Amino acid sequence: MNDDFQFDTLAIRSGHDRTNECEHSEAIFPTSSFVFESAADAAAKFSGDQPGNIYGRMTNPTVGYFQKRLAVLEGGEACVATSSGMSAILAVILALLKAGDHIVCSRSVFGTSTVLLNNYVLKFGVEVDFVDLVDLEQWKNAVKPNTRLFFAETPSNPLTEIVDIRALSDIAHEGGAYLAIDNCFCTPALQKPLSLGADLVIHSATKYLDGHGRCLGGAVVGSEELVGKEVGGILRSGGMVLSPFNAWVFVKGLETLGLRMRAHCESALKLALWLSEHPKVSKVYYPGLKDHPQHELALTQQTGFGGIVSFEVKGVREDCWRVIDSTKMLSITANLGDSKSTITHPASTTHGRLTEEQRAESGIKDNLVRVSVGLESFEDIRDDLARGLA
Numbered sequence: 049m050n051d052d053f054q055f056d057t058l059a060i061r062s063g064h065d066r067t068n069e070c071e072h073s074e075a076i077f078p079t080s081s082f083v084f085e086s087a088a089d090a091a092a093k094f095s096g097d098q099p100g101n102i103y104g105r106m107t108n109p110t111v112g113y114f115q116k117r118l119a120v121l122e123g124g125e126a127c128v129a130t131s132s133g134m135s136a137i138l139a140v141i142l143a144l145l146k147a148g149d150h151i152v153c154s155r156s157v158f159g160t161s162t163v164l165l166n167n168y169v170l171k172f173g174v175e176v177d178f179v180d181l182v183d184l185e186q187w188k189n190a191v192k193p194n195t196r197l198f199f200a201e202t203p204s205n206p207l208t209e210i211v212d213i214r215a216l217s218d219i220a221h222e223g224g225a226y227l228a229i230d231n232c233f234c235t236p237a238l239q240k241p242l243s244l245g246a247d248l249v250i251h252s253a254t255k256y257l258d259g260h261g262r263c264l265g266g267a268v269v270g271s272e273e274l275v276g277k278e279v280g281g282i283l284r285s286g287g288m289v290l291s292p293f294n295a296w297v298f299v300k301g302l303e304t305l306g307l308r309m310r311a312h313c314e315s316a317l318k319l320a321l322w323l324s325e326h327p328k329v330s331k332v333y334y335p336g337l338k339d340h341p342q343h344e345l346a347l348t349q350q351t352g353f354g355g356i357v358s359f360e361v362k363g364v365r366e367d368c369w370r371v372i373d374s375t376k377m378l379s380i381t382a383n384l385g386d387s388k389s390t391i392t393h394p395a396s397t398t399h400g401r402l403t404e405e406q407r408a409e410s411g412i413k414d415n416l417v418r419v420s421v422g423l424e425s426f427e428d429i430r431d432d433l434a435r436g437l438a
């Protein structure tokens with residue numbers, strides 16, 4: 049593949065090795081194992097002397113297309129695909145940490161990521177400390193001799209806070225830790241964490257990479273050493289691999305990623321501007337607004353502001369639920385990054401498993417609504433929200 053090609057071209061053309069059937073569109077290989085020409089061929093492939101497919105838990109051509117394409121788009125040497133976004137995070141932790149090691153994690157990561165660390169990773173003797181995403185002093189002060197991993201999501205869910213990835217990677221590396229960035233909200237179409245110093249990029253492919261709310265999946269991108277060898281090794285033994293069908297859905301999703309992200313961004317900015325003028329809305333969270341605390345950083349670190357807009361409705365939880373329940377077109381669902389606009393009450397759903405104290409620390413108020421702005425006509429999205437706010 050020509051390295052000079054630009055993002056949209058690479059998203060459509062990279063990663064596909066055409067087979068002898070000369071297919072134009074990427075093929076799905078629904079097979080659990082692969083056959084060998086002889087016992088000697090099998091032995092050579094098992095020993096690693098010969099490259100080649102052995103078994104679906106190790107490699108599958110369709111999964112390979114997705115991995116190669118996403119690696120190119122993120123600018124990483126290697127990518128491994130996983131069965132979900134959460135298994136991508138788990139695989140990174142299993143691959144890079146051992147008992148006695150320490151993780152510093154942003155307080156405003158995806159709710160289930162917090163649950164994974166607090167309820168399960170701790171059990172294995174790994175220490176975890178949580179800090180404010182945007183407060184670099186807190187990250188610096190949290191570093192201990194056994195710190196091995198920094199984990200952050202930027203922009204954060206649902207409040208769209210943004211951390212300076214370059215500065216955070218410097219702090220991580222000074223402390224002898226790797227920096228992993230969950231790039232779910234921006235995707236490589238809007239932000240490339242590896243080019244800003246991050247060591248690992250984590251994805252929930254379930255969101256924008258699919259883009260149509262069809263499949264669960266995830267991925268980790270980074271160096272051959274860290275991702276190809278270490279994270280890939282855990283997947284081959286742990287088995288949280290992506291199915292060929294889901295990989296194919298993501299391969300096709302990537303082809304329109306740039307186009308879709310530009311459209312998501314355009315409607316989200318219009319919606320954020322409209323909401324900030326609305327008398328029933330007390331606060332709007334969107335990096336494209338000039339009063340967003342990291343608006344300037346977003347302009348340099350990202351090439352777009354993303355498709356997620358959160359806002360606080362004047363009043364209490366009931367007022368907020370009324371806005372959600374009055375919509376006729378928006379889907380009340382926890383997914384995001386879909387062509388369909390979705391609306392969620394984070395405090396009682398995605399972040400409902402956090403304690404009240406953890407929610408308060410993360411700034412998730414009871415009157416907060418999150419909208420993942422889809423690809424429907426903007427006027428219809430706006431009018432659907434206007435009804436409940438009226």
Ligand SMILES: *Cc1c(COP(=O)(O)O)cnc(C)c1O
Pocket residue numbers: 132133134135158161201205230232233251252253254255264265266
């Ligand atoms: C959804 C999500 C995840 C988890 O991904 P799954 O595919 O649902 O396992 C992780 N991080 C972020 C930011 C997400 O939005």
